[in-house]
Structure formats: structure tokens, C-alpha cells
Amino acid sequence: MIIDINDVHFTYGCHPVLDGISLHVSEGDVVGVTGPNGAGKSTLVHLIMGLMRPQAGSVKLFGVPVEKFREWHRIGFVAQKATLFNSSYPATVFEVVLSGRAGLRGIFRFFNREDKRCAEEALERVHILEYRNTPVCDLSGGQQQRVMIARALAVRPRVLIMDEPTTGVDAANLARLTRLLAELRNDGVTMLLVSHEPEWLASLASKRVCLDRKICSCNCRGYANEVRWEDCMAGRREKLSLGLRDGLVGG
Amino acid sequence: MEIFHYDFMLRALGGGLLVGIICPVVGLFITLRRMSMIADALSHVCLSGVAAGLLLGTQPVLAAAAFALGGSLLIEGLREKYRHYAELSIAIILSAGVALAAILISLGNGLGGGFMSYLFGSLVLITVEDVWVMAAIGIPLLLLTLLFIKELFCITFDEVSARVSGLPVKLINTGFTVLTALTIAVAMRIVGILLVSSLMILPVAVAMQLARSFKGTLLVAVATGEMAVLAGLLLSFYLDLPPGGTIVMALVLALVMVLVVAPRRYTARAGA
16 A cells, blocks of 8 residues: 555644545555545645644555655655746756655765666656756746656656646646656556546546545445546535545545 | 965955855855845844954854854744744844844944954955854855755755655755855855845856856856955955955946846746
8 A cells, every 4th residue: 555544634723624534545546636625635635745744543655654754755746836947947957857866865965877867767758858958947837847747756756646737737738748647657657646627637547536625426446336526526515425434445 | 466475365365265155155045045135134143243242352253153043043943933924034133133233333332443344344354263263164064065955956946845855854944044144154254244145146146147057057156256256355455445345346247247248047038
């Protein structure tokens, strides 16, 4: 099990955001998490990445509680708004991608030949090796997003987590992004994709989860009927008559 | 050349060339993290440190370093309190630094002409002790910054990604603020408290117009800093002007030339 979330509760002040969430991601899974604004999608990602602690329940990565987890190089993370390089940011594409290996290489150690090879491999994988020496700020928004995906892939992660990758991406770049992620999926890369666009996730994810404080729908084993995500998104989750807790995504 | 026959000039050159490297290196990270105001805040804290040093009869550079160190840790502490308005912490420490300096200067009855030399730098008043203190703090500081260069670079564009890639972001942030404080304390003897942030920021502004990569920007910034220090010290010697003024004016001139001759980055892609 790569990601194992069990009965997690999280509250901002007196406002409950996540209420008994359980989610499991295994090797080879492509899990899509969607939900309306404020449903707790980004909170869920932050809990997985150890940036916040749940008030109850547990988050385990590779079987290790997240608060004790140290092997972050096994996880590739592409943050929301990953295309914010301003028009004078002084770094080449290669330098940005290579920097993804800083945590793996460790403090007081310089990048070596293997780091550079992994960065080049990652660039090739997202089809931007030709821009290796281009200043990253010279690239379009869609290309910059690829740079950040390559940066996450440079550590050869066991799972790729992307928070709202479709935000601010135009139609042409969205099609390219979808093709790229489909390629990664076909190569067996485990992914957790979080997006407010259920239709987009439906084209990629093998497991789909609709979040609205609780997991209110999923298409995974144990829940034979394909849930209408738009029902969930429209707040009509009472129609879904699915159990709301415990082992919803069993894989 | 006759200037090399003067011991004070050799001391100024030794110290100047050292700060000409350190300031742009630290300044590059300050600029990329959009924290250039922190240099101004900490230089004003140094002002109170120098005043305290002169008042108590201790080494002013060491006193300034101690004050800047305290100020940098307070900024980091306040940043936690005002997480979404981090610049408040800088403004608070800047005000406190100036206020304390005003009180200490008044207590020392103006502290005499020696104090003025700390404001704009001075060639003749740099002592051997000053140079040793600058080297003792400055050289380890430079080596430490270069050792952490990949971690500092990582944090400049995405702190969250840096944190989740396993980097001790909080420790690096605090360490970097301390580095900045000590850099200012080391550099103030040459360029003066009021102009020290210029030696950190202007070489970077020049380099960002010329270089295409991070490595290139770093090298061009250091080269610009060193050339400006050399030119500024020579002008200061021959024209009998404060070195802080001549060094910073050399940098301003370099920036204007670069903007006119090679207006590449900011202007070419202004709409990008």
C-alpha cells in the first residue's frame, strides 16, 4: 500500500473539513479525487504530504505514519499553481528539474552525474528535453507545468501526486497534459490526481473519488454502480445512498 | 601604483573584495525570495549595534553582528506570528532598530565622527582588527552559503515542494536570515550601513539582465560586485569621497548601461 488514509478527521477552527475519510492507493492505481470548492481536496493533499496533521485518524505512506515518514523522494509532488515563474526568473529548465533531487541528494552534497542523468530522463519523459538550456521563464504556462512534472519525476518517485493540475490551463495544453498523464499511467506510474473537474479525471483515473467533507461516491470495487459525479458535485449526494465511512476505496 | 603603498588602502581592498563576493551571493537569494526589504531592516538593526558598540567601547562590527543576529531571529519569530503578512515582521524590526539607534546615539552625544564612517563607509578608518573580524565571519559565511546553494535555490521558487521533498525548510530559512544578518554586519564597514543593501541587490539586478541561467546569474552578480568595489574604492581614494557612495554609484552606472545596451529580460518579456 502506497497511501493509506484511515478515518481521518480534520477541522479548521469549528469548521469540519474532512469527516471520517478513508482512502487507499496501491501500486499502479490512478486515483482521481474531485469535489466542489471547499470540499477538502487540498486539505487532503496537505495531510498526505505531512504539511498538516489530522485531529483524528491516521495517514500512512508506504506503511509508515506520515509524521515519521522520511523517504520523501519516493513521492513526486506537483503543487497547485505550478506555473508561477515570473518573466525574469533566472534559471534554466534543467536547473529547475535538477533541483527536484535536492532532498534526495542530501545536505552538504553536490549534484553528481546520476542526478543530472535522472533530470535529463525526466525531461525526455515529458517531451521538453529540447528546452533543457532555455530559461524557464521563456516557456509558456503549459510548458512550465511540464517542467514541474519533470521536476517531480526526477526523483523516480513511486507515486506522483498532483494538486489541481488543470487550473488555469487552456484547452490545447489541457489536451497535451492529459496525453502526458495517460502515457505515465500506461507506463505503470501510480498517481493521485486532485481536480475540481470530474470529467477530466474520468478520462484518466481508474479509481474515482468524490469528496465533500466525506467521500460521498466512488466507482471502486464494492460499489458496482458508476456514480454520477455531477450529482455529487451538485450537492445531491443523498441520492447516492452509499456508505460514507470505512473502506470506501478498497482497490 | 601608489595606492598599494598605503596600508589603509590594502585593508580596504582586502575587506572590499571579500564583501564584493558575499553580498551578491546572499543578495541573489534575497531577491529571488522577494525579501530585499530584510536587508534594509537588518542594516538598521546594525546601526543600533554600532552605536551600542561605540558606547560600550566594544568592537562595533562584532556588536553590530550580535545585534543583527538577534534582529534576524526576531524577524523569523515574528514571521510565524504574522504568517500571512510576513513583511510586517520586517517593518517592526526596522522601526525597532532605528528607534534603539536614535536612543543610543543620543546617549553617546552623537558618538562623534567615527559613527558617521559606519553610515557611508570609510577608507582610512578601517582597522586591521576590522579586517580580521570581517574575514573571520565572512569566509565561513561564504562557504556555508555555497554548501547550501542547492537547498537555497530549491526554496526560492517553491517552499511547499521543497518541504515535501524532505528539505528542512524552517531550519534553512532561519539559517539564511542569520547569514543575511552577518553579511550586512561584515559589509557595513566598507559600504556603510545605509548602502549595504545596495551592494546586495544591485549586482543581482545587473546579472538578471544579462544571464540566462541561475549559475550564470550568480557568476555575473559576483563579477559585477567585485568590479564595482574595485572601481568604487579607486574613485574614493582619488576623489576623497566615501567608498559606500562611489561603490553604489558604480553599480547604478553599471545597471543603467546594462538596461540601455542589453534590455533583455524585464522588457523583452514584460507581457509574457
